[in-house]
Structure formats: C-alpha cells, structure tokens
Amino acid sequence: MLEKGAPIADPKGRLGVLLVGLGAVTTTLIAGVEAVRQGLAKPVGSLTQMGTVRLGKRTEGRSPLIRDFVPLADLDDLVFGAWDIFEDDAYEAALHSGVLDKELLSQLKAPLSRVKPMPAVFAQEYVKRLNGTNVKRGKTKMDLAEQLVEDIRQFKRRNRCTRLVMVWCASTEVFIKPHPVHRTIDRFERAMRENHRAITPSMIYAYAALTSGVGFANGAPNLTVDIPALTALAEQRSLPVCGKDFKTGQTWMKTMIAPGLKARLLGLRGWYSTNILGNRDGEVLDDPGSFKTKEESKLSVLDYILQPQVYPELYRDFTHLVRINYYPPRGDNKEGWDNIDIFGWLGYPMQIKIDFLCRDSILAAPIVLDLALFMDLAQRAGMRGIQEWLSFYFKSPMCAPELYPEHDLFIQLMKLKNTLRHLRGEELITHLGLEYYD
C-alpha cells in the first residue's frame, strides 16, 4: 500500500494532455482552460480548481483549496494534443459541436486553431455511425500502436513536456465482452499482431499510452483499459489507469438520489430514465451496438447502490429502464427525464419526477480537467494500476477484480478526499465527532 505522506515529485515543467477524440467534450475542455487562463471565465464544476478539503478537527478551521494542498500542475503548464478521424482543428470542431457561444470561441480562436488532430486509429466496425478520412493505415494493430507511440514521442518533444497523460474522449465503441486474449499481456500483444477482432481501437491507444510511460483514463463505457492485460501492463510500468464513462447528467443524479432513498429505507418499484440528445455522441449512441455499451454502464449503478440482496423487501425486482433518443434539434443541450416510483411507511406509493435540462459537455469538461491533473498527481506520487479513488468521476468505476464498484457519489467524494489526506500525511476524516462532547 502507498505509504502515508510519502514524497510526491514536484509538477515541474509542462504537462501534455493527450485527448483521443476532438469532439464536443474535448473542445469544451480546451476552450474552457484557455478562457480561464485568460481570465474570461471561472472553472466552475472543477474540484481541482475550486474544491477545498477539510483538515483536522472542525474546530481548527483548516480548509485549504485542494490545489494548494496537493501539488497539481498549473493550468498555465498544460498543453493539449488530440487525435480525431476528422481533420477539423479544435476551433472548427468547437464551432461544429455548438456547445460554446461563437463570441467566446472567436476570442479563443488562435490557441484553439493550433490544436490540429493527429490521424486516428479507427475502424468503422467499432463505431458504426462514423466515417472519416484522418485515419492511420497499418498492416496490423501492433503497427498502429507503434504509430501512436511515435505520435506521443514527437508531441512530447515538440512541446517540451516533462509529463503526459491520455484521456479517451472519443466516441463510444460497440459492446464487446471480455475475451481470453484480454487476459495476459502476452496474449494481448499476440492478438494485436494477429489483428484479432477483440482488440478495439481504444485498446490500441491505451496500449500505446502505457508502453510510452503515460497513464490512461477512459471517459467512455468501452472496456478499453478495464482488462487484466492492460491493468497488468499499468502495474508493471508503474502507471495509473482509471475509467469508465464520465459520470455526468442522469447517472450523476441517480448516484445522489438512490443513496438518499436507501439511507431513509424507502423502497423502489421502478426507475424510468429517458433522454433526448442531438449531438454527435447522441448520433453514435443511436446505433444499437454503441447504445448497448452505454446501457450496461448506466444500468449497473442502482443495483450496486441499493443492494437488493441486503434489502430484499425494499429493492428486489424493481424495474429499471434507460432510453437515449437521438433528437438533432437539441444539440448538446440534453434533456433527461426520470420517473421514480418509490414506496414508504406501510408500503404507500409515492413518485419523484426529475426534468434535467443539462449541457452534456459543460458537465463533462471539468471532469476531464480534474482527471488529467489527478492522474498526473497519482503518477508523481507513485500510485500505479487502477485508481479507485477517482471513481467519483465515473459511471462504471474500475476496481480490483475481487471488489464491487462503489457508486454512491458521497462515498466516492469521501474516498477521494481521504486519499488526498493520506497522500499528505494528514489524519483521515471519519465523521465520528464524539471527541467534541467529551
């Protein structure tokens, strides 16, 4: 286990943030960081920029900003790189995504136009609704990984970065089950040379990152790095990995409300969630293969939080449905409805209705920023393998094979902050509080 208060290397020099996919989320992140650097806006929603951490007893009044408490890279030291199957630079892609106002984007045109996508590793069999021309060619999947390794090497050199981190912000791939070739590094590498179908493009990026000494976070529900071969590779190379699927919109809501129902022992008969969404992500998820990957990620949350095996009278056999409807007029401004049928004292039924008019990429961008900064921190602190303390950011958090994932947002936040306290040699906060009454 990582030693309490062990030394953490300083974040000296530039941190390269390599983003797979230059779509709505990525461009909203890059534009946002640039706007914050220029003093045009505030980094609302980012724990690393605005969050605090309480230290010691409540009577001590010590609550520093997280970024003053742990050594994080400064926003001025971030350099962004990206791959995409389309040739649009970050300015054009941001305009196309339609998330941020044209006026704001025109103020940021120069830095955004400098981010030009490197040719992607892509195959349409994994994302059926897309087809682009900015794509690498290679005889085998291993050849493609080697080309990515070269991209990473050149990016680091050109931008004089001291460290790098990679985050998958590309489209959701079709659902695939874990396969025997995912079990060991050897089998995985052989399968890459043999162009095995179970090796997806996202796995090729993750493999290229890890073999280049770069940690990898997965923002989509694809398996990607959540397979024994790649978690073993991360361990072997002392690199952090985490995933899957950024926890924004409806699932974020679910992981706040479900713990509240369980805390008060209110029963659940059914939870129906439906969305309308009109961005490219919505279009990709309109394909049943990609939707299946997303659906699996969204469905598992309630069972883990409500624990029907522990509370059969309250949570056995509830109905849980999730729908995503591609509806172009809405663009990135998703609307999500939840109808929750609950029951209380003596079994009396009640209902909760939620209508969340959200903005998908506005919710996701600060998550990507935090993940990039925390993954860099983890690497400098010598934390390797699966970073369960970053579950806070994910719909399907990766965890050790013998564990079940922790989904409750408030437990996740406590885990994250206690990890930071542990890293800095501070006492963990248990919320016992009896000592105040002695």
Ligand SMILES: NC(=O)c1ccc[n+]([C@@H]2O[C@H](COP(=O)([O-])OP(=O)(O)OC[C@H]3O[C@@H](n4cnc5c(N)ncnc54)[C@H](O)[C@@H]3O)[C@@H](O)[C@H]2O)c1
């Ligand atoms: N925005 C959210 O709230 C949210 C929440 C959870 C997960 N996600 C996931 O984040 C990802 C990005 O979302 P988005 O709204 O930015 O989508 P988007 O469609 O706007 O952008 C994705 C980009 O990835 C590119 N791409 C696809 N395959 C690629 C590959 N193999 N290599 C390089 N580029 C590739 C596409 O061309 C596209 O430009 C999606 O998988 C989405 O499901 C988003």
